[in-house]
Amino acid sequence: MTEFQLISLPVELRSLRRWAAARGFSADEGRGLHHLLSETFGKGALQPFRLMALPGAASGVIYAYAQSDVTALKQVAQECALPDALAVCNLQELAGKTMPNAWREGRRLAFDLRTRPVKRLLKPAGVFPKGAEVDAFLVEALREPPEGNPEIDAVDRETVYRRWLVERLSDAARLELARMVSFERRAVLRGGQSREGPDVTWHGELTILDGGAFAERLAKGVGRHAAYGYGMLLLRPAR
Structure with missing residues (x-):
């Protein structure tokens, strides 16, 4: 790029x-x-x-x-x-x-990242229609529990959001560690409607897997709402 x-x-x-x-x-x-x-x-x-x-x-x-x-x-x-x-x-x-427009594969970096971990539903779930933007943790809770295990809260919120982050970095970098340093529910205005959702800040470290893809991820942001203050990877040297 x-x-x-x-x-x-x-x-x-x-x-x-x-x-x-x-x-x-x-x-x-x-x-x-x-x-x-x-x-x-x-x-x-x-x-x-x-x-x-x-x-x-x-x-x-x-x-x-x-x-x-x-x-x-x-x-x-x-x-x-x-x-x-x-x-x-x-x-x-x-x-x-x-x-840089390309980064060395295997390079380990620390990061500070504010995200809005939401997902678009591919099919209706509960009160939410197909295409609705829903908290990733709530999406997990709406899924049918495994057979023989009716507990849907066995996985905590931070674990669900960390999995969401791994998915969004997977083409570019491997997440080595990530600590959720702040979480709140925040309403945003999109399309004339107020939508409440998660606002999560992470501190962590990653290893670059593909230098070009990593540069593209920096430029485009991580997750949705990059035009509204989310998804910017701020980098610093790893420990």
Whole structure:
């Protein structure tokens, strides 16, 4: 695949909340950020992305993968972005670096990853119609229990979500370890409807199996909702 960039963009959080509230996005931070980045840099230009901020902080940083470099992104923002959007983003501090487009097979890396572990149903299940987006843990619970074992809660939530993560990395990397460091139920707005689902952050380590596929997974994100703040693999050296 072609080269892509890792971008960092400082944002002023109070201004961000005001901007989102004025547009009706205050109930869904990810949707607000999606629109802010799309209107400022172009649809899908910074995707996947992740907002990192300490609790109670006045500012944070959006990290994202992009096909355009810093110069091109700044030019688009200066030509097209609205003034109130630029008041949220510190465009002068926009920074980036070129990411590898292939990685050495066997390389072990640590990662920080926020995910929304959901699945699309291939057939109706319980109250959910075919095609519904459902919590991966609930999908497991809706399955018929094995013969002679009526217990459906023998597997815990973290184990189910870890299996979901393994499936989504399998073409590119082998999951060596993964620890669920946060979990909450979060409602998001999609298609004019509010949908509640799991919001899970992982810390872990992986081994690259296919360098090209791994680069593609970085650029596209892990799982659904990569356009709304989920699925960005942030890397660091393994222990």
